[in-house]
Structures are given as structure tokens and as C-alpha cells.
Amino acid sequence: xxxxxxxxxxxxxxxxxxxxxxxxxxxxxxxxxxxxxxxxxxxxxxxxxxxxxxxxxxxxxxxxxxxxxxxxxxxxxxxxxxxxxxxxxxxxxxxxxxxxxxxxxxxxxxxxxxxxxxxxxxxxxxxxxxxxxxxxxxxxxxxxxxxxxxxxxxxxxxxxxxxxxxxxxxxxxxxxxxxxxxxxxxxxxxxxxxxxxxxxxxxxxxxxxxxxxxxxxxxxxxxxxxxxxxxxxxxxxxxxxxxxxxxxxxxxxxxxxxxxxxxxxxxxxxxxxxxxxxxxxxxxxxxxxxxxxxxxxxxxxxxxxxxxxxxxxxxxxxxxxxxxxxxxxxxxxxxxxxxxxxxxxxxxxxxxxxxxxxxxxxxxxxxxxxxxxxxxxxxxxxxxxxxxxxxxxxx
Amino acid sequence: xxxxxxxxxxxxxxxxxxxxxxxxxxxxxxxxxxxxxxxxxxxxxxxxxxxxxxxxxxxxxxxxxxxxxxxxxxxxxxxxxxxxxxxxxxxxxxxxxxxxxxxxxxxxxxxxxxxxxxxxxxxxxxxxxxxxxxxxxxxxxxxxxxxxxxxxxxxxxxxxxxxxxxxxxxxxxxxxxxxxxxxxxxxxxxxxxxxxxxxxxxxxxxxxxxxxxxxxxxxxxxxxxxxxxxxxxxxxxxxxxxxxxxxxxxxxxxxxxxxxxxxxxxxxxxxxxxxxxxxxxxxxxxxxxxxxxxxxxxxxxxxxxxxxxxxxxxxxxxxxxxxxxxxxxxxxxxxxxxxxxxxxxxxxxxxxxxxxxxxxxxxxxxxxxxxxxxxxxxxxxxxxxxxxxxxxxxx
Numbered sequence: 001x002x003x004x005x006x007x008x009x010x011x012x013x014x015x016x017x018x019x020x021x022x023x024x025x026x027x028x029x030x031x032x033x034x035x036x037x038x039x040x041x042x043x044x045x046x047x048x049x050x051x052x053x054x055x056x057x058x059x060x061x062x063x064x065x066x067x068x069x070x071x072x073x074x075x076x077x078x079x080x081x082x083x084x085x086x087x088x089x090x091x092x093x094x095x096x097x098x099x100x101x102x103x104x105x106x107x108x109x110x111x112x113x114x115x116x117x118x119x120x121x122x123x124x125x126x127x128x129x130x131x132x133x134x135x136x137x138x139x140x141x142x143x144x145x146x147x148x149x150x151x152x153x154x155x156x157x158x159x160x161x162x163x164x165x166x167x168x169x170x171x172x173x174x175x176x177x178x179x180x181x182x183x184x185x186x187x188x189x190x191x192x193x194x195x196x197x198x199x200x201x202x203x204x205x206x207x208x209x210x211x212x213x214x215x216x217x218x219x220x221x222x223x224x225x226x227x228x229x230x231x232x233x234x235x236x237x238x239x240x241x242x243x244x245x246x247x248x249x250x251x252x253x254x255x256x257x258x259x260x261x262x263x264x265x266x267x268x269x270x271x272x273x274x275x276x277x278x279x280x281x282x283x284x285x286x287x288x289x290x291x292x293x294x295x296x297x298x299x300x301x302x303x304x305x306x307x308x309x310x311x312x313x314x315x316x317x318x319x320x321x322x323x324x325x326x327x328x329x330x331x332x333x334x335x336x337x338x339x340x341x342x343x344x345x346x347x348x349x350x351x352x353x354x355x356x357x358x359x360x361x362x363x364x365x366x367x368x369x370x371x372x373x374x375x376x377x378x379x380x381x382x383x384x385x386x387x388x389x390x391x392x393x394x395x
Numbered sequence: 396x397x398x399x400x401x402x403x404x405x406x407x408x409x410x411x412x413x414x415x416x417x418x419x420x421x422x423x424x425x426x427x428x429x430x431x432x433x434x435x436x437x438x439x440x441x442x443x444x445x446x447x448x449x450x451x452x453x454x455x456x457x458x459x460x461x462x463x464x465x466x467x468x469x470x471x472x473x474x475x476x477x478x479x480x481x482x483x484x485x486x487x488x489x490x491x492x493x494x495x496x497x498x499x500x501x502x503x504x505x506x507x508x509x510x511x512x513x514x515x516x517x518x519x520x521x522x523x524x525x526x527x528x529x530x531x532x533x534x535x536x537x538x539x540x541x542x543x544x545x546x547x548x549x550x551x552x553x554x555x556x557x558x559x560x561x562x563x564x565x566x567x568x569x570x571x572x573x574x575x576x577x578x579x580x581x582x583x584x585x586x587x588x589x590x591x592x593x594x595x596x597x598x599x600x601x602x603x604x605x606x607x608x609x610x611x612x613x614x615x616x617x618x619x620x621x622x623x624x625x626x627x628x629x630x631x632x633x634x635x636x637x638x639x640x641x642x643x644x645x646x647x648x649x650x651x652x653x654x655x656x657x658x659x660x661x662x663x664x665x666x667x668x669x670x671x672x673x674x675x676x677x678x679x680x681x682x683x684x685x686x687x688x689x690x691x692x693x694x695x696x697x698x699x700x701x702x703x704x705x706x707x708x709x710x711x712x713x714x715x716x717x718x719x720x721x722x723x724x725x726x727x728x729x730x731x732x733x734x735x736x737x738x739x740x741x742x743x744x745x746x747x748x749x750x751x752x753x754x755x756x757x758x759x760x761x762x763x764x765x766x767x768x769x770x771x772x773x774x775x776x777x778x779x780x781x782x783x784x785x786x787x788x789x790x
Contacts, residue, residue, distance in 0.1 A: 002594060002647045003560060005530070008505035011654040038454035046457070050445040059433035062441070062634035098493055098638075098660040105659050109529065110403035130658045134504065135400070165398060199397060239457035241665030243493075252397045259406040263525045264500050265493040269664050270636030 007134050016355055019340050023349035029381035030349040031368040034175070034324055038372070040292050041239050042283065049278045057274065065270035067262045068254075069096025069246070073277040077232065077246050084208055086221035087230065089248050095257055098268045100205055100233040100245035104131035104168075106264065107229060107247070110256045111166045111199055112137050119157060119167040119198075121149055123327075123356035123365070125175045128168055128203065139358035140164075146318075148174070148181030151188040158196045166199050171219060173206040173323025176356045176367035180321055183216055190222045198227065199253070205233035205245075206323035208289050211297040213321040226250035234276050236324070237289050242272040296324065299370040302378050310386030312393050317368075324371040327353070330364040334392055337363060342392070348384040402529050411750055414735050418744035424776035425744040426763040429570070429719055433767070435687050436634050437678065444673045452669065460665035462657045463649075464491025464641070468672035472627065472641050479603055481616035482625065484643050490652055493663045495600055495628040495640035499526035499563075501659065502624060502642070505651045506561050506594055507532050514552065514562040514593075516544055518722075518751035518760070520570045523563055523598065534753035535559075541713075543569070543576030546583040553591045561594050566614060568601040568718025571751045571762035575716055578611055585617045593622065594648070600628035600640075601718035603684050606692040608716040621645040629671050631719070632684050637667040691719065694765040697773050705781030707788050712763075719766040722748070724759060729787055731761040737787070743779040 023032040053061050068074070074091035081087040081094075097103040104127070112118060114136035120128070122141030129139070140161075143153040148171060158164060169189075171181040181189070193200055202219045220230040227250075234244040247257065261267070279285070300320060307317050307328070317328045328350075330336060336352040343349055353365025370378060418427040448456050463469070469486035476482040476489075492498040499522070507513060509531035515523070517536030524534070535556075538548040543566060553559060564584075566576040576584070588595055597614045615625040622645075629639040642652065656662070674680065695715060702712050702723075712723045723745070725731060731747040738744055748760025765773060 002645060003506075003592065004647075004651055005505055005508045008651045008655065011505075011651050013650075035459055038458050041454045041457050043449050043453050043457075047446055047449050051442055054438050054442050058438050059436045062436050062438075062636040063433050064430055064630075064635045098664075101658070102660045110400055110406075111398075113400045127661075134655070134658060197398065235459075239666075240459045241457040243660060243662070243664045250397065252399075255408075256399055256403045256406050260403065260529070263496070263529060264659065265497045265638060266522075267638070269493075269638045269667050271634075271670075272664050272667060275666075 007136065016337070016352065020351070022344055028344065028347045028349050029373070029377050029384070031370070031373065031381060032349045032351045033372055034369050035372040036236050036240060037292070037295060040295060042279070042288060045279065045283050046275065049275055049282060052278055052282065053271065053274045061274050062271050065267050065273070067258050067267045069094070069268060070270060070273040070277060073273045076277055076280045081230070081248060084215065085204065085218040085230065087218060087248060092251070093248050093254065095247050095254060095261065096268050096273055097245040097247060097261070098265055099235065099243040100203065100231050101127060101131060102261070102264070103231045103245055103247045104128050104201070104203070105134070106257055106260050107201055108132040108135045108137070108166065110253070110260050117161060117164045119154070119164060120358060121169055121174065123176055123353060123362065124168065124358070125170060125203065126355050129358045141357060141359060144179070146179060147185045148179055149185070149189060151185070151192055154189065155192045158192065158198065162197070164198055166201060167193070168201045168203065169219070170203045172204055172216070173209065173320055175206070175323070176325050176351070176353065177327040178318040178320025178323055178325050180213065180216070186217065186219055186222060190219060193227060194225055200228045201231060202228050203231045205231070205236050208237050209293055209296060209324070210322035211293060211300060220248060229253060237285070237292065238276060238279065242269070242275055244268065244272055244276050296371050299373065299375065299378060300326070302375055303368065303370040303382060306379050306382035310383045312386065312390045314393065315389060324369055326368050326370065328366050328368060330389070331393070332364050335363040336366040339388060339392055342388045343385065346384040346388060348381045350385070402531065411732070411747065415746070417739055423739065423742045423744050424768070424772050424779070426765070426768065426776060427744045427746045428767055429764050430767040431631050431635060432687070432690060435690060437674070437683060440674065440678050441670065444670055444677060447673055447677065448666065448669045456669050457666050460662050460668070462653050462662045464489070464663060465665060465668040465672060468668045471672050471675045476625070476627070476643060479610065480599065480613040480625065482613060482643060487646070488643050488649065490642050490649060490656065491663050491668055492640040492642060492656070493660055494630065494638040495598065495626050496522060496526060497656070497659070498626045498640055498642045499523050499596070499598070500529070501652055501655050502596055503527040503530045503532070503561065505648070505655050512556060512559045514549070514559060515753060516564055516569065518571055518748060518757065519563065519753070520565060520598065521750045524753045536752060536754060541574060542580045543574055544580070544584060546580070546587055549584065550587045553587065553593065559593055561596060562588070563596045563598065564614070565598045567599055567611070568604065568715055570601070570718070571720050571746070571748065572722040573713040573715025573718055573720050575608065575611070581612065581614055581617060585614060588622060589620055595623045596626060597623050598626045600626070600631050603632050604688055604691060604719070605717035606688060606695060615643060624648060632680070632687065633671060633674065637664070637670055639663065639667055639671050691766050694768065694770065694773060695721070697770055698763065698765040698777060701774050701777035705778045707781065707785045709788065710784060719764050721763050721765065723761050723763060725784070726788070727759050730758040732758060734783060734787055737783045738780065741779040741783060743776045745780070
């Protein structure tokens with residue numbers, strides 16, 4: 001028997017992990033994942049990208065690099081921050097991360113101590129909860145409506161507890177709900193934030209995957225006090241296997257972040273960073289994102305229409321204007337985790353909603369992903385889910 | 396002012412970091428780094444490797460992968476563990492890591508609690524100290540002679556303190572000393588370990604870079620109680636920029652490690668993992684390692700001869716039989732950190748030895764790296780160092 005640290009002892013096999021493992025069998029139509037559609041990965045282009053990297057930079061491209069990241073990629077990120085998120089920043093404000101996941105992990109490590117409070121939307125991204133847990137924080141879920149965090153509720157919570165260090169939010173096409181905060185809501189949020197001594201993590205991996213909504217200003221673009229850390233990702237617009245994300249933050253946070261990242265992995269793959277930078281230089285990233293957006297919009301529509309057709313009365317679901325997910329709310333008496341075996345018996349799957357709540361509960365929800373599913377399987381899968389739901393409601 | 400976690404508050408700019416930054420100026424002959432020689436990176440081969448990955452696996456190669464790692468790479472690692480380190484293992488015993496640095500970080504997180512004791516060789520790798528520090532451990536330096544850890548001293552320490560959880564060692568071509576533990580020393584070490592409830596981290600990034608010494612059995616190969624975690628790396632035998640390492644460990648540790656790694660970065664680059672696996676399949680890794688070894692052996696010899704020629708009496712240095720480093724011991728009255736500005740004035744640099752001691756002190760040592768330095772600069776750099784040392788001793 002190996003003795004483990006106190007935190008490691010809490011890392012146990014979970015029932016939900018066992019259920020989710022079952023969703024990966026090939027016969028299952030699984031809406032449980034969060035994968036981008038691989039058919040759009042620019043493989044032919046990447047052959048030329050890699051060749052150009054080896055020809056132009058050769059050995060430097062695979063030697064140790066700096067912890068902050070490859071400067072031309074950070075320059076490209078600054079251009080994208082300006083064009084896409086209305087944020088003015090310079091390469092020194094940017095650190096390239098080994099995926100957004102690493103940014104979530106490190107930020108919680110440098111900002112929060114054990115037993116301190118982290119605020120999150122209710123519900124919020126389960127991967128962030130997983131990233132924050134090693135710190136041993138407490139979580140307060142800020143009540144959230146169909147426009148995002150409710151400002152009055154946020155203010156009540158902040159006013160009552162001055163130990164709160166960090167607020168984690170996903171204002172665009174939220175995971176899991178698909179909800180986007182309107183501009184007024186963003187302004188109201190920042191007005192409150194500016195009154196308190198807290199840091200905001202603005203996680204925006206889906207912001208460029210938008211269907212029928214204009215670009216909205218990011219929280220970071222409204223951040224007059226340098227309290228917002230913006231988290232970006234190449235996983236959804238490019239290729240997740242390269243593990244490339246970034247943060248934009250104030251100089252103090254950048255300094256601590258870099259020192260901590262050095263302890264964690266020294267730096268992100270120097271070759272992978274060049275793959276993203278060279279692709280942006282050699283090809284039209286915007287055209288690529290438009291292709292992704294067009295495909296996902298079609299799938300979003302098809303999933304929505306199928307739910308309208310096949311889901312019984314009394315079940316509601318969001319109409320995401322971007323991103324990868326929709327969120328289904330069942331009548332209170334139904335438990336999405338309990339329904340999972342019935343779904344799996346029909347070879348269809350989702351993620352039960354309760355795991356998106358850091359303090360548990362809320363068992364009458366589930367999350368559906370539509371980005372990585374051929375159209376005919378979307379219709380068939382939703383039909384099967386509808387059958388399970390009808391049967392459950394008939395009881 | 397951003398408020399930081401207790402640990403992040405300890406991450407301050409250090410004098411030594413400022414000194415080391417100066418060593419990176421191009422006019423400096425810097426023996427301070429630990430970089431492999433880039434002229435041997437197999438760039439032409441990598442063009443074919445990448446093309447093969449895209450042609451054979453296409454989109455799968457850049458999609459999200461498992462946290463444990465790409466199975467064919469873990470299979471290749473098992474073959475290498477058998478051939479090079481005499482360890483029988485199967486892919487389930489292996490996790491691919493984002494460099495060895497990540498393995499050090501995660502292992503300390505899952506095995507050690509705040510204020511618990513970690514044992515290390517005295518001196519030991521500064522990157523490991525950096526990786527372990529976030530846990531907030533205490534360190535005991537185990538006395539070490541020219542054959543590695545002194546078994547009797549280790550036993551005394553273990554017998555006196557039953558809260559010790561983890562022992563970190565580098566038995567082959569140690570960083571910073573270049574020392575290799577003989578087989579008898581390894582056996583004696585394992586005999587003691589087997590009497591206590593501790594986990595051993597056996598870090599072996601240099602084990603395949605051996606000049607004039609036979610392969611020796613790894614501690615892991617002698618590990619009858621599954622208490623040793625072996626840490627391997629592709630950084631020194633292949634290319635460090637890809638950030639690829641691995642661990643071999645018992646199933647309990649693998650389980651916790653994977654759960655923790657998921658929180659840290661979800662998984663290591665799926666493309667990078669294939670770059671290593673395909674290279675091993677398509678090319679002769681052993682022939683490549685022989686090229687590296689031949690070059691480094693020449694540089695090691697040249698550095699050793701130059702030190703014999705140019706260093707004054709009273710200064711000793713190790714003759715490493717593999718790896719990248721040699722370790723210089725000055726008379727007690729000299730302080731290697733204080734001599735750094737004098738060296739930099741002559742455009743030559745090393746790493747002062749005290750930073751390799753987790754509890755500080757030991758200021759009369761420095762580490763020299765010879766792997767990444769053209770031959771003529773080795774001679775010239777050692778000559779300049781000799782001048783500084785002669786002057787210092789003459790006072």
C-alpha cells in the first residue's frame with residue numbers, strides 16, 4: 001500500500017467516471033464528449049507547416065524554449081486578442097500554456113489558498129473544478145440565469161465575504177449551458193468586480209465559434225483595473241492534441257505564473273507552438289474558423305430541431321449561439337444520472353448535469369455536445385434520448 | 396496589487412536568476428545551461444516522421460488523447476525500459492509526461508504533504524527542488540560521496556524519522572555532480588529502502604548517454620516491492636522541445652498520477668508523442684544515441700583535459716562517465732556565487748553550486764555543462780575560468 005498526500009487520497013474512482021467510460025464504446029451515440037470535429041483539422045496544410053518549421057528554424061524549433069513561450073506565437077495571440085476580443089496587449093502580457101487546463105490549474109495555485117473561496121457560475125465547467133480542487137478551496141456557486149451570472153446575487157456574495165480571491169466565469173457559449181452574457185450583463189459584472197479585491201478568470205475557449213451573434217466585447221476589454229485574466233485556447237479553433245492555450249494577465253500575475261509554470265513543465269512544446277504560429281502565418285485562420293462555425297451551426301440546428309421533435313413536453317433546452325454544447329433541464333423529479341443506464345441500454349449518452357456543480361445537487365440536467373457527431377447520428381441519438389425521457393415521465 | 400497564495404508569495408526574483416540571465420548573452424561562453432547539442436537533432440528525419448504521422452493517422456494524431464498517453468509510445472518505452480534499464484513493464488505501468496519536470500511536480504503533489512520530509516542527494520538537481528517546493532515540504536540532504544548516497548547515512552535518517560515519504564535520487568551521471576552509483580551501492584540502497592515505508596523517485600534522464608561504462612541495472616530493476624518510480628526522458632536522447640518524459644510506477648501510483656495529470660494538462664501533446672514513437676519505429680534510435688555519446692565524450696574529455704591544464708592546484712572536479720555535467724569543488728574559502736561577476740567580466744559562466752542544495756550553503760562548488768559547446772570554446776572558456784580561479788586563490 002502506497003501512502004499518498006491528503007489531496008491524492010481524495011482522488012478516487014467515481015461512478016460517473018465509470019459511466020462516462022461506457023459512453024466511449026463505438027456503438028454508443030455519445031453526446032457526452034466535448035471534442036471538435038476532426039474532419040476539419042487542416043492535415044494537408046500541416047504537412048507544409050511542419051516542413052516550413054524544419055526548413056526555416058530547424059534545430060531551434062525542437063530545443064528547450066522559454067517558459068513564457070515562442071515570441072511570434074505570442075505576437076499572433078496579441079493580434080487575435082485585438083481583432084477577436086477587443087483587448088490591447090503586448091507579448092509580455094501573454095504566456096503560452098499547455099492547454100487552457102494548465103492555465104486553470106496554475107492560476108488557482110498562485111491565487112488561492114486552502115479553504116479560501118472560489119466563485120463560479122452555477123453550473124460551470126467540470127474541468128475547471130478538477131483543476132482547482134488540488135488547492136483545497138471552497139466553492140460558492142453564483143446564481144445564474146439565461147443571461148449569465150446575476151449581478152445582484154454576485155454583489156451580495158462579494159459584500160458578505162472579503163476572503164474571496166477568485167471568480168471563474170465563461171461569458172461566451174458557456175460550458176455546460178451554452179449561455180452567452182449580453183453586453184449589459186458584462187458591464188454590470190465589471191462594475192461590481194471593480195469594487196472588490198478579486199481576480200476574474202475569464203475562460204473563453206469557444207468565443208470564436210459563433211453562429212448568429214455579433215462579436216461581443218470580452219470582460220478583459222472592459223477591465224480598467226487589470227483584474228481580469230483572459231484564458232484562450234487553440235483547441236477548438238485549431239487542434240486540441242497540440243495542447244496550446246494562453247493567458248493574458250497583469251504583470252504581477254504573469255511573473256508568478258511563469259515561475260510556477262517553470263516548476264510544472266519548464267515550458268510548452270516549442271515545436272507545437274510553432275505549428276500554431278506558422279499555420280496562422282501561412283494560411284487563413286479566419287477562413288478555417290468559418291468552416292468550423294458553418295458545420296457546427298448546422299449540427300446545433302439539427303440537434304435543436306430534433307429535440308423539439310422528439311423530446312416530450314416539460315423538458316427545456318438552450319439554443320446556444322456559439323460553442324459546442326446545449327443544456328437540457330428535466331422536470332425536478334427526474335435524475336439524469338439515474339437515467340444514464342437506460343440511455344446506455346439504447347446506446348446513447350450525455351453528461352449528467354450534477355458534475356458541473358462544484359457543490360453537487362441539481363440532478364435534473366444533462367449536457368449535450370453536437371460538434372463531433374455526424375448529422376444522421378444526431379437525429380437518431382436525440383430520438384433515442386426522447387424515448388428514454390418519455391418512458392421516464394410516464395412513470 | 397494582486398493578492399497571491401502563500402506559496403506564490405515565496406516566488407520572488409532571485410539574485411541567482413538575475414546572474415543566470417546574464418550568462419545567456421551571446422558573447423558569454425556559458426557552461427551554465429544543460430542543453431543537448433542541437434547540431435545532432437535529427438531534423439531531416441523529422442520531416443519524414445511528421446509526414447508519416449499525417450499520412451498514417453491523420454486527424455487522430457491531433458485530436459484529444461488519453462491522459463495516460465499514446466499506446467504505441469508506451470509500448471516503445473517498455474521495450475527501452477527492458478533493453479536499457481533492465482526493467483520489465485507493460486504499457487499500463489507507464490504514463491507519458493510533459494517532460495520529466497511534470498513527473499517531478501505531480502509525484503511530489505500526490506506523495507507528500509506540507510511540512511513532510513523529502514530526502515535528496517547532497518547536492519541534487521535544482522529543477523527537482525523547484526518542482527517539489529509548491530508542496531511546502533522539508534528537505535533532508537543525505538550525505539553523498541563519490542559513489543552516490545552513503546547507505547549508512549541513509550539508514551540513520553530513515554530510522555530516525557518515520558514521516559519520510561519520498562526519496563529523490565539520480566543514480567546515473569548525476570545532475571549536478573556527474574557521479575554514478577556502482578552496482579553494490581545500488582544494492583545496498585535498495586536493501587535499506589526495502590525496510591522502510593518510502594517511495595523512491597529514480598530520475599534517469601542521462602542513463603543512455605554513457606561514455607566508458609557498462610549499462611548498470613537501474614534501481615527499478617532491483618525493486619522487489621514496487622517502491623521505485625522510474626522517471627525517463629526523451630529530452631537528452633531525442634529533442635527537449637517536444638517536452639516528452641515518462642514514469643514507470645506501481646498501479647496505485649499510476650492511478651493517482653493519471654487523475655492528477657488530468658487536472659494539470661489533460662494529457663501530453665498527442666502529436667509530439669507520435670513524433671517520438673514514429674521516429675523510434677522509422678529510424679535507428681540506438682545509432683542516434685551513439686552519435687550523441689561520441690560527441691559528448693569528446694567534449695567531456697576536452698573539458699577535463701582543459702581543467703587539468705588551466706585550473707590551479709587545490710581545485711578538484713569529477714570525471715563523469717556519462718551525462719552532461721561535471722562538478723567543480725573549490726577550496727572552502729572561495730564562494731562560487733561571489734566569483735560569478737568576475738567570470739562574467741571575462742565572458743565565461745557556470746552555475747554556482749549552492750542552488751543545488753535544498754537547504755543552501757556549500758558555496759565552494761560550481762557545475763559545468765559540456766554538451767552544448769563547440770570544442771574551441773570549451774578550451775577558451777576553461778582557460779578564462781582558470782584565470783579567475785588563479786586570481787581568487789592568489790588573494
